[in-house]
Amino acid sequence: MMLWRCLAGTVLGLPLCIFVLAAVAVALPGPWRAAIVVMLLPFFPAWVGVIAASANTRSVRSTCGWLLLANAAAAALLWAVRHGAN
Numbered sequence: 223m224m225l226w227r228c229l230a231g232t233v234l235g236l237p238l239c240i241f242v243l244a245a246v247a248v249a250l251p252g253p254w255r256a257a258i259v260v261m262l263l264p265f266f267p268a269w270v271g272v273i274a275a276s277a278n279t280r281s282v283r284s285t286c287g288w289l290l291l292a293n294a295a296a297a298a299l300l301w302a303v304r305h306g307a308n
């Protein structure tokens with residue numbers, strides 16, 4: 223069922239990459255709007271890396287589990303960086 227693992231990596235990897243790269247853009251010095259354009263460069267390689275990593279897991283359940291946990295951690299990181307900067 224590699225198709226389902228890759229599909230889970232595609233669907234859940236998108237917000238994961240957005241959260242992580244947005245947290246990096248907010249954490250960088252200067253205006254975050256200028257940094258977000260630079261963060262578009264590593265976005266697609268990071269997303270493909272998440273998809274490839276999800277294809278190497280044992281089951282769809284474990285793929286969805288670690289991606290959901292990573293999404294929750296990345297969202298918390300973005301929230302902490304964003305509210306800590308103000």
